[in-house]
Every structure is written in C-alpha cells, then in structure tokens.
Amino acid sequence: MTEATMSNTQIEAKSMSIQRMMLSLEGLTVFISSIAAYGFIGGNWWLFALLLLSPDLVFIIYAMNKVAGTHAYNVVHSYSLPVALGILSLIGGWQLGLTLAIIWFAHIGMDRTIGYGLKYVSDFKDTHLQRV
Numbered sequence: 144m145t146e147a148t149m150s151n152t153q154i155e156a157k158s159m160s161i162q163r164m165m166l167s168l169e170g171l172t173v174f175i176s177s178i179a180a181y182g183f184i185g186g187n188w189w190l191f192a193l194l195l196l197s198p199d200l201v202f203i204i205y206a207m208n209k210v211a212g213t214h215a216y217n218v219v220h221s222y223s224l225p226v227a228l229g230i231l232s233l234i235g236g237w238q239l240g241l242t243l244a245i246i247w248f249a250h251i252g253m254d255r256t257i258g259y260g261l262k263y264v265s266d267f268k269d270t271h272l273q274r275v
Contacts, residue, residue, distance in 0.1 A: 163258065170255025177249035186242050194246045195253070210264055217261045220251055 181191055198219045205212025218224065225247035232240030254260075 166260075167256050167258065170252045170257075173252030174249055174256055175252075177245050177252055181242070181245045181249070184238075184241060184245070186245065190242065191246055191249070194243070195250055198247060198250045213262045213264045220254060220259075220261060222248070222251060225251070 181188075201212065201215040201219050204215045225244045228240055228247070229244035231237070232244060
C-alpha cells in the first residue's frame with residue numbers, strides 16, 4: 144500500500160510506529176551507553192544489578208495516591224535528575240554519586256527501550272510514548 148492509497152489514520156499510525164521505534168532506539172542507545180560507562184568507571188556489577196530497578200520503587204507512592212505517584216514516577220523517570228547528579232558528582236569527585244547516576248540512566252534507557260514513557264494521571268498505562 145502506498146501513501147497515496149493510505150487513509151490519514153493509517154499514515155498517522157505508520158508515522159507513530161516509526162516515532163516509537165526511534166524513541167526505543169534512543170532508549171537502547173542510552174541503556175547500552177550507560178552499561179559501557181559503568182564498565183569504564185569500574186563500577187560494581189552486583190550494585191548495578193541490585194539498583195537497576197530501584198527507580199520503580201515509586202510504585203509504592205502510586206499505590207497510595209495516584210496523582211502524587213504519577214508525578215513521582217515522572218520525576219524519577221526523566222533524565223534531569225541523573226544528569227544533575229552525574230555533573231555534581233564529577234565536579235565533586237564523588238564516585239558513588241556518579242555510579243548511581245549511571246545506573247539511573249541505564250534504568251530510564253531500559254524503560255524507554257521497551258516502550259515505557261512518562262505517565263499521565265488519567266491511567267498508569269497511558270504514557271507519552273504509548274499505552275502499555
């Protein structure tokens with residue numbers, strides 16, 4: 144089927160799938176880069192494995208309050224805080240902070256790779272990437 148014979152809905156769906164694929168590849172790039180950076184700094188792999196899923200502990204907040212949990216999830220799953228932690232750790236020479244920032248990046252990249260995005264208050268399955 145060519146674009147000339149596709150409906151607007153079909154064209155939008157095709158475009159969205161390409162955009163989702165690009166965002167997944169971006170997430171995979173962040174995930175792989177984080178693993179490489181972690182190895183480069185000589186991080187402890189047991190710590191990496193232990194903490195990789197720790198940002199998802201915000202589900203506890205979501206279980207108590209949907210709105211607060213959605214906001215907490217989005218704060219913890221955006222790149223802003225790990226970037227700040229990483230920069231401050233580099234400036235201050237704080238190895239543990241850098242280690243945590245890289246693990247945090249890896250988690251977010253991993254989530255983006257499999258299609259998990261920032262959440263909307265309407266439903267936990269509604270994300271900026273797709274409905275999961």
